[in-house]
Amino acid sequence: MTLEHAADEVLLGFARALRAAGVPVTQDRALGYLAAVAAVGADDRQATYWAGRATLCASPDDLARHDQVFAAWFDPRDGLPRTAPRAASRPSTAHLLPEAEGAGGTGGDEEDVVRAAASAEEVLRHRDVASLDATEKRRLASMFVRLSLRPPVRRTSRHRRWHRGEVDASRTLRASLRHLGEPGDIAWRRRGTRPRRVVLLVDVSGSMSAYADALLRLAHRLTQSAQATGGTVETFTIGTRLTHVTRALRSRDADRAIVAAGEVVPDWSGGTRLGETLRVFLDRWGQRGMARGAVVVVFSDGWERGDAGLLGEQMARLRRVAHRVVWVNPHRGKAGYEPLQRGVVAALPHCDDFLAGHSLATFVDLTEVIARA
Amino acid sequence: MALGMDSAADVAARLGTTGYLADDELATVVFLASRMQRPLLLEGEPGTGKTALAEALSESLELPLVRLQCYEGIDASQALYDWDFPRQILHLRALEAGGQVDADDAEKSLYDERFLLARPVLAALRQAPAVLLVDEVDRADDEFEAFLLEVLSTWQVTIPEFGTVTAQEPPLVVLTSNRTRELHDALKRRCLYHWIDHPGLEREVEIVRSRAPEVSEALARQVVGLVQQLRTRDDLLKPPGVAETLDWARALTYLGTTDLDLASAAATLGALLKYREDADRVRAALDRMLAR
Numbered sequence A: 001m002t003l004e005h006a007a008d009e010v011l012l013g014f015a016r017a018l019r020a021a022g023v024p025v026t027q028d029r030a031l032g033y034l035a036a037v038a039a040v041g042a043d044d045r046q047a048t049y050w051a052g053r054a055t056l057c058a059s060p061d062d063l064a065r066h067d068q069v070f071a072a073w074f075d076p077r078d079g080l081p082r083t084a085p086r087a088a089s090r091p092s093t094a095h096l097l098p099e100a101e102g103a104g105g106t107g108g109d110e111e112d113v114v115r116a117a118a119s120a121e122e123v124l125r126h127r128d129v130a131s132l133d134a135t136e137k138r139r140l141a142s143m144f145v146r147l148s149l150r151p152p153v154r155r156t157s158r159h160r161r162w163h164r165g166e167v168d169a170s171r172t173l174r175a176s177l178r179h180l181g182e183p184g185d186i187a188w189r190r191r192g193t194r195p196r197r198v199v200l201l202v203d204v205s206g207s208m209s210a211y212a213d214a215l216l217r218l219a220h221r222l223t224q225s226a227q228a229t230g231g232t233v234e235t236f237t238i239g240t241r242l243t244h245v246t247r248a249l250r251s252r253d254a255d256r257a258i259v260a261a262g263e264v265v266p267d268w269s270g271g272t273r274l275g276e277t278l279r280v281f282l283d284r285w286g287q288r289g290m291a292r293g294a295v296v297v298v299f300s301d302g303w304e305r306g307d308a309g310l311l312g313e314q315m316a317r318l319r320r321v322a323h324r325v326v327w328v329n330p331h332r333g334k335a336g337y338e339p340l341q342r343g344v345v346a347a348l349p350h351c352d353d354f355l356a357g358h359s360l361a362t363f364v365d366l367t368e369v370i371a372r373a
Numbered sequence B: 001m002a003l004g005m006d007s008a009a010d011v012a013a014r015l016g017t018t019g020y021l022a023d024d025e026l027a028t029v030v031f032l033a034s035r036m037q038r039p040l041l042l043e044g045e046p047g048t049g050k051t052a053l054a055e056a057l058s059e060s061l062e063l064p065l066v067r068l069q070c071y072e073g074i075d076a077s078q079a080l081y082d083w084d085f086p087r088q089i090l091h092l093r094a095l096e097a098g099g100q101v102d103a104d105d106a107e108k109s110l111y112d113e114r115f116l117l118a119r120p121v122l123a124a125l126r127q128a129p130a131v132l133l134v135d136e137v138d139r140a141d142d143e144f145e146a147f148l149l150e151v152l153s154t155w156q157v158t159i160p161e162f163g164t165v166t167a168q169e170p171p172l173v174v175l176t177s178n179r180t181r182e183l184h185d186a187l188k189r190r191c192l193y194h195w196i197d198h199p200g201l202e203r204e205v206e207i208v209r210s211r212a213p214e215v216s217e218a219l220a221r222q223v224v225g226l227v228q229q230l231r232t233r234d235d236l237l238k239p240p241g242v243a244e245t246l247d248w249a250r251a252l253t254y255l256g257t258t259d260l261d262l263a264s265a266a267a268t269l270g271a272l273l274k275y276r277e278d279a280d281r282v283r284a285a286l287d288r289m290l291a292r
Helices: A002-020 A027-040 A045-056 A060-074 A083-088 A107-126 A134-146 A169-178 A206-228 A254-264 A274-290 A308-321 A342-350 A360-372 B008-017 B024-036 B050-061 B085-097 B103-110 B120-127 B142-154 B185-189 B201-211 B217-232 B242-254 B262-267 B276-291
Strands: A153-162 A188-195 A198-203 A233-238 A295-299 A324-329 A353-356 B040-044 B065-069 B081-083 B116-118 B131-135 B156-159 B163-166 B172-177 B192-196
Touching (some): A027 A045, A045 B024, A060 B192, A107 A360, A134 A206, A206 A295, A206 A360, A274 A308, A308 A324, A353 A360, B008 B050, B024 B172, B024 B192, B040 B050, B050 B065, B050 B131, B050 B172, B120 B163, B142 B185, B201 B242, B217 B242, B262 B276
Parallel strands (some): A198 A233, A324 A353, B040 B192
Antiparallel strands (some): B081 B116, B156 B163
């Protein structure tokens, strides 16, 4: 009898240790665990392990934690099983970026490496993309996958069926006709919504070359995630010439898309004639419809070689056509920045938003601004 | 609900007779699900045999399989029950034609069992014992999970006009999810959880041999070896699942291939990889992978 009692205590203690390690173990889950172990037999160590995974866990992350705590709880090497899970749940945030991949150390430190990588990601999110080395750039590129865009929406004149709203008289009548004129359910409708077009104008001139790769990656990511939700994102590069790169960015694979975009852009790292290219954009695309009612995002540092007056004029024109104009400047987020360049001074009065754009975190903010536009 | 399954080994043996090879962990979880009368929530990469498990269970236990495919916008009238409105109207008209109608009686007779359209969940409760497969529950909206909650915890459906339908014996419920979104915790708490991983080399060879007996042992080994190599690459948009392995092995066999070579592999790659970018990448590296 005492033995049975002890077994329950051991199992419930394990459930508590698991909760301390961050797995959301509730009372009913713990009871389910006891019942499961009773069903498979507590003397079967392997089955007890599987019962714990099935009843106490609810996601792949939980499974990894369960395995660690299980090992610590059921084979205590140093006689102090309770300290192991405690130690595992303490985050170590001392080091910022691991120096090299080899710095991981022996197998026992695996958990530390994972956590360090997690905090390194957090650091990378806020780093200026221009200051990254090749390894960090590659790691950052893989983090872009998690960026997604909820396309901004506009109301349409067409109605859609809905479970409340205004009475949809024609649908109600048609439904009742189908039932020989018997009154049936009342149909409701509301105004529908459609995604707004998002137009990205990316400055690829020499002064922006450090950001061009990250910005195209961002454009690719936005194009892909908008496609998944039925919206459209159009991308142009501006510099000395205007190039339509949307087609290249539609390829699912980010690296290929960027190489393809690089091949079609002739003025990579060249000079800047923002005003002129913007005029070409508006003449050839924007005014005809692409920018109409769209959210237009200009990525540029505003270093204008040409006539700043022309830039201001064209920005005013863009503002009149577009629903919202957002200017993203990679230098905006840096300490001591003031919008003094001639181009920025000319363009700012015609922008709805002026945002920073030098790190992944600022890109996330940008997607929020676009979604709410 | 023992269903004749007395231990995990018994479950594995029964599933084995249908050609579904369950490892010890999965067998234990299925055994627990039937013993504890809890639904089983299966998550994992697409193509690892989540849906196949429910099919194998129904086949090996000789129980009817009721399948509820979830999709965006699914609601209770498509999953639980609905009233057959046109038939109810017809019934009323027939009563009218027959003369003297008592309003109360007529109304009562409208909400009769014969006008009740049993959708999958209600059908499973009525047919019990049965296997109920709620497939890709992550595709349904979160509101839909609330509908499932009552059924999955009390094994009954309440119909306001009719009463409560309770299962004689709880069905064996398998929920599958591809983790396109996180399920609600209330639903997860009612379920036993199991993550299905891609199988190891030996097990996958066994699976190919048992599911597609026409494929020769040598070819199966080559095919699985290559697929397992592909899964370790991290540059594929969609690494192949077991279902793709089976398709590919079958495709090669239909072409009369007995030994996997560059030409036959390249020609049939479409059975394995479903993105052009992936196929291009693998085609470029194929000779190196085959040489290994």
